[in-house]
Amino acid sequence: MSIEIKMPALSPTMEEGTLAKWLVKEGDQVKSGDIMAEIETDKATMEFEAVDEGIIAKILVPEGTDNVKVGAAIAILAEEGEDASSVETSAKSDTPRPTKSDTPQPTDPEFKGRPDPSDPNAKGNEGEKVERTEASAEDHGRPDNAGAEPTPATPSGGDGSRVKASPLARRIAAEKGVDLAAVSGSGPNGRIVKADVEGAGAVPSGAKAPDAAAPAKAEAASPPVAPAPAAKPAAIPDVPHEATKLSNVRKTIARRLTESKQQVPHIYLTVDVRLDALLKLRAELNQSLEGRGVKLSVNDMLVKALGVALVQVPACNVMFTPDQLITFARADISVAVSTPSGLITPIIKEADSRSLSSISTAMKDLAARARDNKLKPEEYQGGTASISNMGMFGITQFDAVINPPQGMILAVGAGEKRPVVNGDELGVATVMSATGSFDHRAIDGADGAQLMKAFRELVERPLGMLA
Known part of the structure; x- marks a missing residue:
């Protein structure tokens, strides 16, 4: 008996997706675990595996098709020994045909002597x-x-x-x-x-x-209400240009960030952090980890510092819901990674308790697979807070948009030499500006200030995050 292959829900928020590419063709034999297609979800491009064995009898949705609803049939799989051509014919029919299993036949004792209910001409x-x-x-x-x-x-x-x-x-x-x-x-x-x-x-x-x-009838008798006029698309200037179709990832980024700025009241708190002690410790650790092939980045150490700070100030490690405030017992840090298709935030789980070498190894793997659109849903969905580092681009300070339903995000700028006062003396230090964006519905300004203070102290005295 033929089997309908349906559009899968590859993430909890997925309602529709783009069938980016078929990796099989009609007539191919597939077995459980074979990769059949690449599907672009609202988060990433993911591989779709076969669950059953059989022959691809008919591809119903061509590759490149957008807005394919979850649960919609995308192909027909014929079982071994089944005639693929007959499966194709029945798949083209819009009206399902009754089968022996679901339509009682006139030969059944209960229907003996009665007209066949499946035959309208009887x-x-x-x-x-x-x-x-x-x-x-x-x-x-x-x-x-x-x-x-x-x-x-x-x-x-x-x-x-x-x-x-x-x-x-x-x-x-x-x-x-x-x-x-x-x-x-x-x-x-x-x-x-x-x-x-x-x-x-x-x-x-x-x-x-x-x-x-x-x-x-009363509703039909009332004068029809004219539908609201559709929003007019933006006028494109008469200038040579190139139009690029929006990917599902880009559409999701636009929707979520718009909702965040419209629905989440942001409060921003900025601190200047001296990096000299952290840079010195990083150099020493990298020297000792060289034999293991591990090289810590400044961002790896900042992820660790934020995770420890969130556990020290649990009032900021929270999520707001309409009727509850959820406080998390550990810090899972979402790290913003720029990819060709848009921004994605793979998660370093248990960042507060993991070693720096473990964070570094995991971050390199996640970032590489994020750029190749190979992340699994559980690797980028969730997280209790986020960090976005634009220091490598020379940005000294910026405000990041909260990633709902998380309660905060830390925006990190570039470290630069600045004049500082040490007691009565004027000196020079490497200083970084860090700005926390907090959901003011869930986090008070004083609690946000406590978190920024804890983060600064951990960076300026980094041995504290290793204890």
Whole structure:
């Protein structure tokens, strides 16, 4: 029996995706675990593996197709020994065909002597032919339709005209004792549908039932409301240009950051941090780790410092919900990584308790796979706080946008030589500006200040984060 291959939900937030590339073609044999396609989700481009074995009989969605809904059929898989050409033919049909398993046959004892319910031309079914076709959308998928008792008689209106009703509505009317001639239909051309019958009570034949379609009629009688005009696209200047289609990742970034700035009240707190002690410790550690092939970056050490600071100030390691404030027991730090398709934030889990060498190794692996769109959903979804470092670009200070539902993000600028005062003496030190963006619904300014103070102390006296 053929199997529908459906668009998978490759992330909890995925509702639709782009079928970027097929890695199989019609007629190919696949087995469980084979990579069949690359799918662009709202976060990254991911590989889609086969679950069942068989032959690709028909590809229903060509590669490059956008906005494919989760759960939509994208291909047909024929089982071993099944005729692929017959699968293709049935896949083209818009109306599902009843099979032996779901339609009782006339040879069954219960149906002996009755017309075949699957044949609209059979004797006794002529009057149902039109209704069966027009009501297919309402009745399709109900397991009890196939075995339902045929309506013994076709109700007629008072003037002798035939009452228009779907087969499902007729069956429900027969069960409830509702006279269809006394029910007004809200379906196309006044057809009586399921909702009309369910809204009507049992009444004696010839009595007028409550008009279940009255609200619909009243609504139809009222003047139509003109739809709101669609937003006009921005006028493109008459200048030579190149238009690039937005990727799903870029669309998601735009939507989430817009929501963050519109819905999350940001408060910004900035501190200047001396880096000399951290740079000295980094040089010593790299010298000792050289034999293991590990080289710490400044960012690795800042991730560690933020993780320890969040555990020291748990009031900032939080998430705001409409009716709860969630306080996390550990610090999972999302690190902003720029990729060709947009920004993504792989997570260093348990950053507060991991060793610096472990953070460095994990960060290099995550960043490399992020740029190749090879991250798994669990590697970039979640996190309790974020860090964004633009120091390598020479940016000295900036404000970052919070990544909901997290409660804060730390923006790190470049370290530069600045004049500093040491007691009564003027000196020079390597100083970095760091700005924390906090969700003011969840984090008070004083708590945010405590976190920034703890972070600065850990960076300026870095042995504290290793204890």
